[in-house]
Amino acid sequence: MSYEFNITGDSENGNEAEPISLDEAEEVKDIVALIGNFVRDKSSEGQLVNGEELLEEPLSVEVEDIIPTIEELRLREDFSDIIMYKGKEKIYLYSEKFITPNYANIMITAEEKDFFKMIVDTVRQESRIYPRPTSVNLFRKAPFNMSKDEFFKVYNQLKRKEEYEDIKEVKASNDAIYLYSDEFMKKAHARSIAEWIEVESEQNP
Amino acid sequence: MAKVTGWIGNLLRVNLTTGNITVEDSMKYKDLVGGAGLGYKVIFDEVPQGTKAFDEANKVVIAVGPLTGTAAPCSGRTNITSLAPTNPYHAITDSHMGGNFGPWMKFAGYDAIIIEGAAKSPVWVRIEDDKVSIEDAGSLWGKGTVDTTKAINDIMGKEACIAAIGQAGEKQRNLASIVNSVNHSAGGHGGILGAKNLKAIGIIGKRAVHLADENAKEWLKLNEYMMSDIIGANNQHVVPNTPQPWAEYHNPGSRWTAQLGLFWGAANPPVETGECPPGDKNKVGLRTQKAIFDLGPVAEERTIKMAGCYSCPIRCQSNMYMPELEKYGLTPYATSTCINYSSPGTAMVKGYADGESKGMDAMITKCLGSRLADDYGIWSNYGQLPRDFRHMYNSGKLKEVLPKEEYDSINFDLLEKGDPGWMLEYYNNLIGDGEFSHLLDGPYWMAQRWSMGDEYWNEYSNNIWSKMAYPKHHSNEAGAQVGVLVNIMFNRDANSHTHMNFIGAGLPIGLLKEIAGEVWGSPDALDAPKDYTPMNEYKAKFAKWSIDRNFLHDSITLCNWVWPMVVSPSKSRNYRGDTALESKFFSLATGIETSEEELDYMAERICTLHRAATIKQMATIDMRNEHDTIPEWVFNVDPDMEPFTEGTVKLDRDDMQLALTMLYKEYGWDEKTGAPTRATYEKLGLKDVADELEGLNLLP
Numbered sequence: 001m002s003y004e005f006n007i008t009g010d011s012e013n014g015n016e017a018e019p020i021s022l023d024e025a026e027e028v029k030d031i032v033a034l035i036g037n038f039v040r041d042k043s044s045e046g047q048l049v050n051g052e053e054l055l056e057e058p059l060s061v062e063v064e065d066i067i068p069t070i071e072e073l074r075l076r077e078d079f080s081d082i083i084m085y086k087g088k089e090k091i092y093l094y095s096e097k098f099i100t101p102n103y104a105n106i107m108i109t110a111e112e113k114d115f116f117k118m119i120v121d122t123v124r125q126e127s128r129i130y131p132r133p134t135s136v137n138l139f140r141k142a143p144f145n146m147s148k149d150e151f152f153k154v155y156n157q158l159k160r161k162e163e164y165e166d167i168k169e170v171k172a173s174n175d176a177i178y179l180y181s182d183e184f185m186k187k188a189h190a191r192s193i194a195e196w197i198e199v200e201s202e203q204n205p
Numbered sequence: 206m207a208k209v210t211g212w213i214g215n216l217l218r219v220n221l222t223t224g225n226i227t228v229e230d231s232m233k234y235k236d237l238v239g240g241a242g243l244g245y246k247v248i249f250d251e252v253p254q255g256t257k258a259f260d261e262a263n264k265v266v267i268a269v270g271p272l273t274g275t276a277a278p279c280s281g282r283t284n285i286t287s288l289a290p291t292n293p294y295h296a297i298t299d300s301h302m303g304g305n306f307g308p309w310m311k312f313a314g315y316d317a318i319i320i321e322g323a324a325k326s327p328v329w330v331r332i333e334d335d336k337v338s339i340e341d342a343g344s345l346w347g348k349g350t351v352d353t354t355k356a357i358n359d360i361m362g363k364e365a366c367i368a369a370i371g372q373a374g375e376k377q378r379n380l381a382s383i384v385n386s387v388n389h390s391a392g393g394h395g396g397i398l399g400a401k402n403l404k405a406i407g408i409i410g411k412r413a414v415h416l417a418d419e420n421a422k423e424w425l426k427l428n429e430y431m432m433s434d435i436i437g438a439n440n441q442h443v444v445p446n447t448p449q450p451w452a453e454y455h456n457p458g459s460r461w462t463a464q465l466g467l468f469w470g471a472a473n474p475p476v477e478t479g480e481c482p483p484g485d486k487n488k489v490g491l492r493t494q495k496a497i498f499d500l501g502p503v504a505e506e507r508t509i510k511m512a513g514c515y516s517c518p519i520r521c522q523s524n525m526y527m528p529e530l531e532k533y534g535l536t537p538y539a540t541s542t543c544i545n546y547s548s549p550g551t552a553m554v555k556g557y558a559d560g561e562s563k564g565m566d567a568m569i570t571k572c573l574g575s576r577l578a579d580d581y582g583i584w585s586n587y588g589q590l591p592r593d594f595r596h597m598y599n600s601g602k603l604k605e606v607l608p609k610e611e612y613d614s615i616n617f618d619l620l621e622k623g624d625p626g627w628m629l630e631y632y633n634n635l636i637g638d639g640e641f642s643h644l645l646d647g648p649y650w651m652a653q654r655w656s657m658g659d660e661y662w663n664e665y666s667n668n669i670w671s672k673m674a675y676p677k678h679h680s681n682e683a684g685a686q687v688g689v690l691v692n693i694m695f696n697r698d699a700n701s702h703t704h705m706n707f708i709g710a711g712l713p714i715g716l717l718k719e720i721a722g723e724v725w726g727s728p729d730a731l732d733a734p735k736d737y738t739p740m741n742e743y744k745a746k747f748a749k750w751s752i753d754r755n756f757l758h759d760s761i762t763l764c765n766w767v768w769p770m771v772v773s774p775s776k777s778r779n780y781r782g783d784t785a786l787e788s789k790f791f792s793l794a795t796g797i798e799t800s801e802e803e804l805d806y807m808a809e810r811i812c813t814l815h816r817a818a819t820i821k822q823m824a825t826i827d828m829r830n831e832h833d834t835i836p837e838w839v840f841n842v843d844p845d846m847e848p849f850t851e852g853t854v855k856l857d858r859d860d861m862q863l864a865l866t867m868l869y870k871e872y873g874w875d876e877k878t879g880a881p882t883r884a885t886y887e888k889l890g891l892k893d894v895a896d897e898l899e900g901l902n903l904l905p
Contacts, residue, residue, distance in 0.1 A: 043450070046449075046450040046465075046480075098450055098451060099450040099451070100450065100451065100452065100453045102453060103448060103449070103450050103452070106448065129713035129714070129715065130456075130713050130714060131714065131733060131736075132734075135457065138448075138457075141447055141448065142447070142448065142465075143448060143450075144448075185851075186851045186852065187852075188846070188850070188851055188852030188853075189735060189736060189851035189852040190852075191852065192735045192851075192852040192853065192854075193734060193735060196682070196734065196735070197457055197458060200682065201458050202547065203588075203668075204677075204678075204679065204682060204683075205543050205544055205547055205588075
């Protein structure tokens, strides 16, 4: 036995949805839940899901169904933790139960190799909220994962771009290099905090 | 009579002169909570004004509080109160040790042990529940704490906890420790046990520490709540020190070092710390991989495990596998934390042979040095001892004051080459009988003996806190005026972490200021690091609260290296902690329903009693000018910068005098002198203290 009912009807506007069977509805519901749980599982391991992964086994969503299915997922209260982010070329999904927006943003910019944005966003944010300058060594750690050479290649290009002219450099007395945004910190302040992190904090345990 | 819970209700008094051993009711000190509060009252009441630390009339009070032995998180500390030989006035101080001694004391049936008098020959005290005896220690005298502990454990059994002094204590050096379980040391009172011919105390007991009736379930719920939602890592740092998916924030200075791919590498099999987000109480113990924090990345593969004190989920003590130590005649292990690792490193004034500040040579040096310091029972004076050595050596003054023969006999080549073997030379000479050993006199007496000039006292990098002669400890670099006010209050380095734990928690300044506003009345209580503003009343409230909570923790007894819980790692709580947790645990343990405000009031009483004991010993009420002095470098640092400009910790003289006035006002003390008034003593239930001080003409 099958029943017919309307899951997306918008009768007030006269847009009648095509009636579908319960079996079909359960299928839709299942795939939404499957995707939601898949995203959560990956997020719990610290990984994003990109839209292309939904095409693959075991989800095997049809290309044309990806956007509607994600839209449906976003409407589901029990999956309100699932966040969708439209990147330059891909759609990314993650669960904010396991990954914060800031961390996801870094992962996405790293994935898309938008290194200018990755570095500048990080430096500006740290200068603004803590405030503190950012060690260049931070970009060698996860989720940035840049090699030293990669970083300095990007950094040397970044220094020549007008839109990033607020990003400045200071050194601690042990020659450790720190970056800060002069929109949010003065040079003397940035230098003194770098000195605290690198040298003075160890002398005041 | 109502059943006593939390506390035991007994105080053990051991008179080494007469051999009398008595048990008294400890509940007469109940309003002073225990620990430090109890110790201050005993010293105030029973030690005559003007007594010197090593005099027979001085007493040593080893005391803990109602939470010790209850399994409250981070309740393994033991407080020791006595006069301090390092202090110019031999004023009252506490020393503190972790490990097991305090809980073992409760299990044996005592809230406190008072040691008084002096034995004619070396002895040790054996405590097995209510069997207490004074034993001959002739065969132990001259041994280090390791051999002493082993010898007494052989007699009492391996489960006994042994607190001992090493050669530094025996020789009545000012910078001597009392060490329990061979690596948990309390600094500054070891020489007093030496003066009393008391080598060690061995203790074991079989009693329980009871909670108040029917509170067990509530206790477990409270414990669960704290472990899941509130507690962070060492120093109550509440964000990890690397970016992690679950964490909104990170801070490179955080002691929350746990992360994917980080191991206790010498465990078999190696244990990965992994990420340890809030909510999982079983991962709290993995959050602080302190070995890499103290010793650098090279320590990972040598870490057997993280250890620590009784009933503490924050495992801040690194157990290391160090086969390199066998070359120096030691077993291949080291166990320590924090300043006890960094202090030997500071004594390497020419750096390390491999050129790395956190390389293998540094790790060998720090492990070797910490082993020697604990075995000899040498106190680093919060790292001042090696800074004093550095000053003397680099200035050439050491060569001037040491006899030529002695100077030439010391193998400074090891130091110049950055060889870890310098540790043996350094510590062996400190514990020797030559002029070099007077580095252990501490700054005040050393400076007198060797005629140290202003360049010693006023140099910022020397860290000396005024002529009270202790080092700074989270002072103007930690919350501007707040840190300074915390540093003027004590008679040793301010072993107070309340303010620094909050400042260093790792959260953005906006969040911290919001929380500061909720706890101390205004966000203006807190400045951004190195971006200071002039003094205001909320900073005075923050300073007072920080000081009082430190006194509370040393009395109740909780670890002030983790407590209080002003913040939490819980995003769902918007990082708010729970400042009432101490009172909740206190109420459940003692059965005396006590609010946060009421417990803070008791802490204020303890602080004021400490002040009274200081005034009595210094024989002056002019605390502002004679005690609460501020070193020149607070006002002279960064000569090209003005106070209250971004990038400096420099402060202003007039502003700091205002800060003192505001702090005195918060305590209800005389605003001119900084001495408590009779009205304040009486309000706090200390009328007898006021009466005695009036008789000594020491009331304002």
